[in-house]
Amino acid sequence: MFDVYRRPLSALQIKDKARALGADLVGIADGAVIEAHPPDPANPKRPSDITELDGGRVIVLAKRFSAGVTRITDWGDRHKYYNDELALTMLEAASLDLVYWLEDAGYPAIIVPPTHVDPWRYRGNPREHLGTLLSLPHAAVEAGLGTLGLNLQLLTPEFGPRVILTAVLCSVEVECDARMERSLCLGPSCGRCLKTCPGDAVKHWERDWETCDTYRSPYGFAKLTDQIEALLDADSPEKKKALLRSEATFNLWQSILRGAGAINGCRRCADVCPVGADYEPMLKDALDSIAENTPAKEQRLAGMVAAEAAGESIPGYGPQRRWIGERVLARSIK
Ligand code: SF4
Ligand code: SF4
Numbered sequence: 001m002f003d004v005y006r007r008p009l010s011a012l013q014i015k016d017k018a019r020a021l022g023a024d025l026v027g028i029a030d031g032a033v034i035e036a037h038p039p040d041p042a043n044p045k046r047p048s049d050i051t052e053l054d055g056g057r058v059i060v061l062a063k064r065f066s067a068g069v070t071r072i073t074d075w076g077d078r079h080k081y082y083n084d085e086l087a088l089t090m091l092e093a094a095s096l097d098l099v100y101w102l103e104d105a106g107y108p109a110i111i112v113p114p115t116h117v118d119p120w121r122y123r124g125n126p127r128e129h130l131g132t133l134l135s136l137p138h139a140a141v142e143a144g145l146g147t148l149g150l151n152l153q154l155l156t157p158e159f160g161p162r163v164i165l166t167a168v169l170c171s172v173e174v175e176c177d178a179r180m181e182r183s184l185c186l187g188p189s190c191g192r193c194l195k196t197c198p199g200d201a202v203k204h205w206e207r208d209w210e211t212c213d214t215y216r217s218p219y220g221f222a223k224l225t226d227q228i229e230a231l232l233d234a235d236s237p238e239k240k241k242a243l244l245r246s247e248a249t250f251n252l253w254q255s256i257l258r259g260a261g262a263i264n265g266c267r268r269c270a271d272v273c274p275v276g277a278d279y280e281p282m283l284k285d286a287l288d289s290i291a292e293n294t295p296a297k298e299q300r301l302a303g304m305v306a307a308e309a310a311g312e313s314i315p316g317y318g319p320q321r322r323w324i325g326e327r328v329l330a331r332s333i334k
Contacts, residue, residue, distance in 0.1 A: 006106035011174040017101055018061055021094035025062035025156060025163065027143030030176040031055040037322060039138040047169055050133055054108045056171030059098070060136065060143040062156065062163040063091040065267070067278065070162055071286035075198050075215060075268045078251075081260035088114065088164050088264065095166045102170050109170035112136065115263040126222040129209035136165040138323050144177030147325040149185040151193050151202040151269055157184065160276025161269070183325035184275050188304035193269035195293040195301070202269060204304045205316030205324060215266035219248075219255035227252060268292075 011028050018026040031047045035055075038044030047055025069083040092113055099109040117130040137154035141147055146156035153161040188194075194202035201212040214222065227248055234240045243249065255261035272287050273279070307314065317324065 009102075009105055009107070009172055009174060011176075014059060014098075014102075014172070014174060018059070018094065018098050021097050022063065022090055023061040023094055024064045025145055025158060027060045027140065027145040027177045028174060029058040029060065029139055029142035029144075031058050031169065031171075033176075034058055034134075034139060034142050037142070039135050039320070039323065045131065045134050047134065050112065051110055051169055054110055054171045055169045057169070057174060057176070058112075058134070058139050058143065059168040059170060060140045060145060061091060061095055061098070061166050061168065062140065062145060062159075063087050063094075064159045064278070065162045065164065065270075067282040070271045070283055073268075073271075073287065073291070075266040076218060078254075078261060080267070081255075081264055082258065084164065084264045084267070085258055085260040088259075091164055091166050095168055098168055099170075102168070102172065105172075107170050107172045109168050112139075112167040112169060114165055115259070126225045127210055127213070129213055134167060136167055139167050140165055141323040142179055144179055147180050147182075147184045148320060148323045149193065149273065149275070150188060150191065150205060151197075151207040152205070152320065152324075153193070153270055153273070155184040155273065155275045158276060159278050160273045162267075162271070162273075162276065162278065179322075181326055183327040185324065185327070186274070187327060188301045188308065190274065191297075191301040191304070192272045192274065192290060195297050196268045196272045196290045198266065198268065198292055200297075203316060204307075204314055205320060212266075216264065217262060218265045219252050219261040220263070220265075223248070224252055 014028065015026040035046045035048060038046055047058060065087055066083050069080040072080055092111070095111045099111055102109040112132065112134045114132055114136055116132060118133055121130055137148060137152065140154050146154050149155045149161065154163065154165070155161050156163055188204065199208070199211045199215045201208040201215070213220070227243070231240055231243045234243055251261060271283070272290060
């Protein structure tokens with residue numbers, strides 16, 4: 001009966017609509033393929049964990065970050081946080097418009113935002129890394145938008161890692177995009193993401209997510225609980241008042257207002273990545289030199305290059321190979 005109301009749709013129509021709504025990149029993945037390949041089998045997050053009915057396709061939308069704030073080299077600059085938050089707001093609004101458009105055509109749809117985590121997974125530790133309900137970078141790879149880099153950030157041919165993602169789940173029977181087989185990442189011989197990382201969270205095809213979170217969400221829940229605990233523990237009314245009126249509390253308040261600095265923060269690894277057609281013309285002059293680099297980081301990268309050249313087993317690579325893609329050297333990486 002319901003099919004009577006369904007307007008036939010094609011993948012091209014969906015992508016044209018998403019672009020008209022403001023998305024810069026759009027790809028469509030087969031929900032069944034994502035079901036069959038959870039990025040972390042021990043902690044699978046699949047479309048069916050969100051909806052048993054409407055996850056037949058995972059439509060991944062990307063919005064590029066503005067180059068103007070990417071060119072600001074301080075990872076903690078609040079202009080970056082606010083501009084990025086506005087890009088996210090715009091993409092979320094575009095995703096919602098796409099949902100209503102799909103539903104007007106007869107296909108129920110659901111947004112997977114990049115900031116929403118499953119509250120049932122919270123175990124009383126504000127520092128524990130909690131991912132989104134579906135890994136959007138992995139879904140983007142399945143949707144043909146790019147491949148994962150050395151620290152598992154999504155790289156796209158158009159904008160490198162300088163994009164924010166959402167997904168729309170919808171069981172609309174349209175053609176899916178093909179996953180890219182070849183890695184876009186230049187690997188540890190580039191290593192610019194590792195060289196710049198203020199928290200030293202970039203590993204060999206891995207990331208220390210808990211350390212990264214303290215930078216990419218500098219005024220998030222962990223910082224809020226730290227600040228309140230410090231306030232409660234302060235041993236005099238003067239110290240309590242000073243903490244209450246401190247810049248950290250002011251920034252927490254600002255971040256709660258809009259989410260800027262709470263749901264986003266550091267993205268230096270994305271800024272300096274040379275992958276992406278935008279890098280040379282828009283960014284290279286401002287971002288070529290990396291002030292955070294150190295001899296110790298150079299040495300660590302040299303060790304990674306040597307390990308790959310020697311065909312050593314790289315623990316981070318194997319489980320993520322599907323999404324990192326095949327590398328020139330990867331034929332010898334295990
Ligand atoms: S977001 Fe910042 S802290 Fe996290 S890996 Fe990238 S550079 Fe490092
Ligand atoms: S900065 Fe270099 S190593 Fe890091 S993700 Fe980009 S291409 Fe790969």
